[in-house]
Amino acid sequence: MISINQLFKSFEQGNLKIEVLKGIDLTIKEGEFIAIMGPSGSGKSTLLQLLGGLDTPSSGQVKIHGKDFSGLTEKQRTIVRRKSIGFIFQNYQLLPTLTVEENIGFPLYADGRKDKNMKEKIRNMIKEVGLEGFEKKAPNLLSGGQQQRVSIARALIHEPKILLADEPTGNLDRQRAKEILDLLAKFNKQRKQSIIMVTHDIFAASYADKIILFKDGLIETEVTREDHGYAEYLASFLA
Ligand code: ADP
Numbered sequence: 613m614i615s616i617n618q619l620f621k622s623f624e625q626g627n628l629k630i631e632v633l634k635g636i637d638l639t640i641k642e643g644e645f646i647a648i649m650g651p652s653g654s655g656k657s658t659l660l661q662l663l664g665g666l667d668t669p670s671s672g673q674v675k676i677h678g679k680d681f682s683g684l685t686e687k688q689r690t691i692v693r694r695k696s697i698g699f700i701f702q703n704y705q706l707l708p709t710l711t712v713e714e715n716i717g718f719p720l721y722a723d724g725r726k727d728k729n730m731k732e733k734i735r736n737m738i739k740e741v742g743l744e745g746f747e748k749k750a751p752n753l754l755s756g757g758q759q760q761r762v763s764i765a766r767a768l769i770h771e772p773k774i775l776l777a778d779e780p781t782g783n784l785d786r787q788r789a790k791e792i793l794d795l796l797a798k799f800n801k802q803r804k805q806s807i808i809m810v811t812h813d814i815f816a817a818s819y820a821d822k823i824i825l826f827k828d829g830l831i832e833t834e835v836t837r838e839d840h841g842y843a844e845y846l847a848s849f850l851a
């Protein structure tokens with residue numbers, strides 16, 4: 613569904629050129645749950661930005677359903693992004709002046725479409741993420757785990773095929789992290805939503821069908837659940 617082809621990205625800093633992605637090739641199937649791990653600064657967030665069309669590559673392509681997404685104009689990319697992609701982040705990035713239900717409904721309002729099922733969609737989503745009773749509250753009155761639930765609900769309200777998650781459990785304790793991961797796994801299974809999750813947490817990565825290890829802007833190794841040695845690979849992070 614997504615294919616990444618010889619993706620390069622560099623940034624100019626003064627007269628210095630920093631090459632962050634150095635030729636990434638990767639294919640992501642429909643409904644696949646992928647974890648990306650690797651040292652800080654190795655380019656993981658940059659890759660998510662390119663996958664989400666928030667930035668453009670220096671060269672190479674991101675193709676969604678065979679169409680070159682990264683080659684579109686910003687306006688065209690925004691249309692694709694609103695339809696097909698949801699984002700969640702470590703720090704939730706909720707809008708502090710809106711209530712929980714307004715945050716969740718935001719992508720639907722932003723679309724400008726009059727969606728007559730909007731209220732019902734929001735109500736169902738609130739139920740699915742377990743936030744009944746919190747509809748009218750401001751996000752900053754919620755715990756971290758609850759705020760991440762709001763952000764997941766907002767990311768998925770328009771039923772995108774792809775969810776990009778940048779360290780979604782990075783600010784949560786183990787129990788709260790588990791609840792968030794269980795929720796992501798539920799959506800991934802029920803709706804065949806592909807998930808691409810950057811994480812430092814091996815527990816989080818163990819939810820994925822495939823783990824990719826990034827190093828210096830390149831994929832060093834990838835291992836799938838069916839691969840012989842998957843468990844050992846996971847364990848090697850803990851060693
Ligand atoms: P990771 O998420 O793996 O920690 P990032 O993708 O955030 O790594 O960053 C990789 C490198 O790219 C870092 O050295 C970072 O400073 C640099 N970088 C990321 N975004 C920008 C930007 N917009 N301008 C300049 N440098 C950037």
Ligand code: MG
Binds near residue numbers: 656657658
């Ligand atoms: Mg990062």
